[in-house]
Amino acid sequence: MDSQNLLESLLSELDIALFQCESPDDELPNFQLLNEPPSWTSVFQDIARNQPLALTEVFPYLEAFLPEARESWTSTNNSRANSGVWTEVDDEGNNQQLEALALRISGAPILVLLNLTRNFDERHHLYQRAREIALANEKLIVQLNHRQRELQNSLEKRLQDNQALRDIENSVRNNASAVLICKPDGGVEIMNQALIDIYRVKAPEDTNESLLDKWLKEAEKIYPEIHRIVASGSYWEGEFESHNESGESRWIRLAIGPVLDTSHKLTHYVCIANDISMLKKSSAEIEKLADYDFTTHLPNRRHFWKQLTRCLDKGAQKSTSLALIYVDLDHFKRVNDSLGHHAGDFLLSTIGTRLARCIKRGDFIAHLGGDEFAIILELPYPNINIENIAQRVQSAVSKSITIENSTLKMTASIGIALYPRDGRDATSLMRHADLAMFHAKKMGRGKYQTFTPNMNYEFLQMLQLEIDLQKAIEQQQFNLVYQPQVCSGQDHHLRLEALIRWQHPEKGSISPGRFIPIAEENGMILDIGLWVLEHACKQAINLLNEGFNVIMAVNVSAKQVRQENFKDLVKTVLTKTSLPPQHLELEITETTVMEEMDVVVALLKDLRKLGVSISLDDFGSGFSSLTYLKNLPVDYLKLDRAFIHELPANEESKAITTSVINLAHELKIKVIAEGVENQDQVNFLTEKKCDYMQGFLFYYPMEIEKIRDIFTAIRGAANH
Amino acid sequence: MIAKKICLLGSFAVGKTSLIRRYVESIFSEKYHTTIGVKIDKKIVHCQGQDVQLMIWDIEGKDEFSVYRQSYLRGAAGYFLVVDGTRPESVEVAKEWHTLVNEQSLSLPFVLLVNKSDLFYEQRLKEENLAELTTMGWEIILTSAKTGDNVDKAFERLTTRLLEKS
Numbered sequence: 001m002d003s004q005n006l007l008e009s010l011l012s013e014l015d016i017a018l019f020q021c022e023s024p025d026d027e028l029p030n031f032q033l034l035n036e037p038p039s040w041t042s043v044f045q046d047i048a049r050n051q052p053l054a055l056t057e058v059f060p061y062l063e064a065f066l067p068e069a070r071e072s073w074t075s076t077n078n079s080r081a082n083s084g085v086w087t088e089v090d091d092e093g094n095n096q097q098l099e100a101l102a103l104r105i106s107g108a109p110i111l112v113l114l115n116l117t118r119n120f121d122e123r124h125h126l127y128q129r130a131r132e133i134a135l136a137n138e139k140l141i142v143q144l145n146h147r148q149r150e151l152q153n154s155l156e157k158r159l160q161d162n163q164a165l166r167d168i169e170n171s172v173r174n175n176a177s178a179v180l181i182c183k184p185d186g187g188v189e190i191m192n193q194a195l196i197d198i199y200r201v202k203a204p205e206d207t208n209e210s211l212l213d214k215w216l217k218e219a220e221k222i223y224p225e226i227h228r229i230v231a232s233g234s235y236w237e238g239e240f241e242s243h244n245e246s247g248e249s250r251w252i253r254l255a256i257g258p259v260l261d262t263s264h265k266l267t268h269y270v271c272i273a274n275d276i277s278m279l280k281k282s283s284a285e286i287e288k289l290a291d292y293d294f295t296t297h298l299p300n301r302r303h304f305w306k307q308l309t310r311c312l313d314k315g316a317q318k319s320t321s322l323a324l325i326y327v328d329l330d331h332f333k334r335v336n337d338s339l340g341h342h343a344g345d346f347l348l349s350t351i352g353t354r355l356a357r358c359i360k361r362g363d364f365i366a367h368l369g370g371d372e373f374a375i376i377l378e379l380p381y382p383n384i385n386i387e388n389i390a391q392r393v394q395s396a397v398s399k400s401i402t403i404e405n406s407t408l409k410m411t412a413s414i415g416i417a418l419y420p421r422d423g424r425d426a427t428s429l430m431r432h433a434d435l436a437m438f439h440a441k442k443m444g445r446g447k448y449q450t451f452t453p454n455m456n457y458e459f460l461q462m463l464q465l466e467i468d469l470q471k472a473i474e475q476q477q478f479n480l481v482y483q484p485q486v487c488s489g490q491d492h493h494l495r496l497e498a499l500i501r502w503q504h505p506e507k508g509s510i511s512p513g514r515f516i517p518i519a520e521e522n523g524m525i526l527d528i529g530l531w532v533l534e535h536a537c538k539q540a541i542n543l544l545n546e547g548f549n550v551i552m553a554v555n556v557s558a559k560q561v562r563q564e565n566f567k568d569l570v571k572t573v574l575t576k577t578s579l580p581p582q583h584l585e586l587e588i589t590e591t592t593v594m595e596e597m598d599v600v601v602a603l604l605k606d607l608r609k610l611g612v613s614i615s616l617d618d619f620g621s622g623f624s625s626l627t628y629l630k631n632l633p634v635d636y637l638k639l640d641r642a643f644i645h646e647l648p649a650n651e652e653s654k655a656i657t658t659s660v661i662n663l664a665h666e667l668k669i670k671v672i673a674e675g676v677e678n679q680d681q682v683n684f685l686t687e688k689k690c691d692y693m694q695g696f697l698f699y700y701p702m703e704i705e706k707i708r709d710i711f712t713a714i715r716g717a718a719n720h
Numbered sequence: 721m722i723a724k725k726i727c728l729l730g731s732f733a734v735g736k737t738s739l740i741r742r743y744v745e746s747i748f749s750e751k752y753h754t755t756i757g758v759k760i761d762k763k764i765v766h767c768q769g770q771d772v773q774l775m776i777w778d779i780e781g782k783d784e785f786s787v788y789r790q791s792y793l794r795g796a797a798g799y800f801l802v803v804d805g806t807r808p809e810s811v812e813v814a815k816e817w818h819t820l821v822n823e824q825s826l827s828l829p830f831v832l833l834v835n836k837s838d839l840f841y842e843q844r845l846k847e848e849n850l851a852e853l854t855t856m857g858w859e860i861i862l863t864s865a866k867t868g869d870n871v872d873k874a875f876e877r878l879t880t881r882l883l884e885k886s
């Protein structure tokens with residue numbers, strides 16, 4: 001594509017139409033469309049390329065804009081004119097929001113027409129909110145005024161009627177408005193509790209400066225005429241900032257009404273004050289709205305950039321270090337899709353609040369949009385332990401959340417970049433934090449990762465791997481190896497776990513730990529998983545036919561389980577390979593089950609009805625507690641290798657292993673220990689009556705031919 | 721047919737958009753949907769023996785969010801100042817608009833609409849405020865976009881005034 005075409009597509013992609021004015025001096029000039037018309041122009045008559053166009057007839061709004069446009073077309077100092085947004089009803093009756101820009105490019109008078117409709121909602125939402133708040137405040141003020149004046153009138157009347165001061169005092173004692181009645185010299189006659197509470201004035205006897213004088217002084221700053229008005233015995237009302245004894249400032253709305261006797265002599269001032277700081281504050285907040293996200297009320301992306309730039313400037317000046325933590329929730333879309341976007345919003349705002357709580361004052365958190373958050377931390381010293389912070393963030397995210405009766409556990413992928421080490425400007429720091437997050441995501445969910453310079457390279461590698469993975473299926477680069485599980489007691493079954501291997505034509509063998517997460521991510525795991533299942537079943541039936549009583553365990557990923565027709569797929573494979581179901585075992589990880597417990601439990605029950613057995617893989621690695629176990633329809637439980645590895649030296653692992661085995665046995669679940677590597681472990685596990693063991697100490701994963709040899713040898717030994 | 725541009729000016733939420741919708745489409749909605757920028761509607765009226773194409777400019781209420789542009793009033797033949805009878809503040813804003821128009825050295829016919837007259841018990845404009853405006857020569861019509869009261873009349877009145885002038 002040449003650059004001309006590229007630019008044109010870009011313009012049209014950005015909803016921009018570019019016009020050149022052909023006759024700027026005409027009253028209604030003609031325009032020529034310069035780029036391929038963006039799609040929105042089709043809903044307006046007459047906009048086509050290569051024909052002169054009287055734009056001001058299509059959009060009458062532009063006619064009034066022409067003088068400004070002409071000015072920028074003739075100006076020599078690169079000025080440009082902006083028409084402001086206007087709404088046009090298109091030929092189909094829909095509203096389109098447009099904005100025009102006039103400028104001179106290489107001497108040519110250009111009019112840029114932007115269609116803002118796509119992103120208009122967000123902007124509209126902002127204005128709407130701001131105006132609704134302003135409106136509500138205006139209403140409150142009106143009501144307040146009304147009440148204030150009524151009270152004022154009634155008090156003036158009582159004073160004029162010479163009612164006893166005590167009665168008047170009683171009538172205002174509990175009024176919410178602050179009331180002060182004083183003599184013309186400022187001497188206090190009545191003050192109610194609200195006045196004392198709100199303005200923290202002392203009881204009348206201690207006051208040396210009269211409160212009235214103080215107010216007059218404060219109000220004078222905005223209302224220079226106040227002295228004159230009050231002195232001349234007229235009514236005054238207004239709003240100003242007032243400071244109480246302890247220096248706190250607040251906005252008050254004050255009315256001062258002079259009371260005159262029958263001979264028009266001033267006898268009293270009735271002052272009524274209300275605290276309107278709240279209302280003032282919210283109009284200041286309106287301005288801030290533009291910087292905050294509506295869902296989470298956290299600073300938004302725009303605000304974040306400003307802050308990041310500011311922090312980096314400060315960092316450069318004081319040569320301090322910063323950490324930028326980029327947080328992306330895992331599988332947020334799934335929540336949104338399954339529970340609806342209200343639930344999604346709730347989730348975001350809950351997590352937003354939690355994240356905001358887990359940072360300290362002076363640090364900064366923003367909601368960048370969607371399911372992304374970012375945190376800027378000032379680091380007191382450069383080699384601080386960032387991992388702790390990342391873990392704190394992770395655990396804030398992963399606390400369970402209850403939404404509409406279902407309990408969710410979210411995780412996040414976290415990327416970290418440090419200033420100045422990983423980038424000196426906002427853009428590269430952000431890009432690196434994002435890249436680190438991306439790596440974390442590829443490592444599986446719920447991980448964090450600090451940026452390293454080779455990530456740029458690894459990123460490309462990962463992309464390449466993804467492409468290669470696509471070919472791997474077609475070109476049959478996968479194969480299966482099998483690892484036997486050894487029984488500590490008596491079992492007439494020969495148990496095998498099928499494990500996938502990828503023989504890359506150039507890179508050689510690639511470990512599942514590297515490519516499975518990628519396949520999980522892009523959905524290829526479904527094809528791969530099915531291939532594994534079929535292949536393993538075929539081998540199982542072959543062995544079975546050769547007289548080996550095998551049970552073949554096959555790993556199943558979370559994505560596969562979530563397929564709607566997973567049960568049917570299993571059934572089809574069993575039928576196709578004619579493997580009796582009791583010879584197949586499906587291994588499902590603990591996290592898969594925990595993610596969507598109800599659904600998965602139902603599925604597992606169905607699978608067991610087919611005759612297939614189920615084992616719970618990586619048990620102990622997730623968050624699940626033993627109490628869940630009794631609700632799970634599983635036959636086997638595979639103890640995570642992390643525990644086995646620490647046996648028997650680590651007391652805690654010992655205790656956990658023991659209690660898991662005991663509980664499992666109570667529930668009639670058999671236990672398989674993974675990663676058994678030495679005799680001490682075997683001794684311990686045997687003593688605790690662990691049912692099966694799997695690990696390098698016994699067998700490595702092997703090709704099917706080797707397995708056949710071993711089984712034949714075992715059979716031979718048994719027969720002798 | 722001659723075309724005339726008229727503008728509706730006033731604080732936000734006084735009912736400018738609603739008045740236009742009532743006049744042009746005969747509908748009313750309680751829901752507040754704030755206007756951003758400008759929207760132009762058209763309606764042909766028959767006035768003083770001729771058809772006139774009214775180009776009715778609905779202009780965003782004035783506040784800290786909006787930018788006022790000179791082009792808004794350029795070429796206008798007349799305008800409405802709209803206030804909300806339940807919001808005294810809106811009269812102040814109308815006065816500001818009036819000053820703004822004059823500053824652009826436009827001396828155009830205009831009519832002040834005191835809208836939301838249906839909210840009978842919530843009217844908060846003082847008689848004396850309105851009296852003051854009348855003495856300044858302002859023509860005032862009480863309208864309700866909700867009931868449609870005086871809406872047609874208001875537009876007819878302004879059209880007549882601007883035809884008289886031209």
Ligand SMILES: Nc1nc2c(ncn2[C@@H]2O[C@H](COP(=O)(O)OP(=O)(O)O)[C@@H](O)[C@H]2O)c(=O)[nH]1
Binds near residue numbers: 732751864
């Ligand atoms: N009761 C009543 N409400 C009205 C009237 N005119 C407008 N409104 C309401 O006032 C609010 C603001 O109206 P809108 O036309 O958007 O005001 P604008 O900002 O001046 O365009 C909306 O909620 C309308 O429903 C009216 O005559 N009577």
Ligand SMILES: [Mg+2]
Binds near residue numbers: 778
């Ligand atoms: Mg409007």
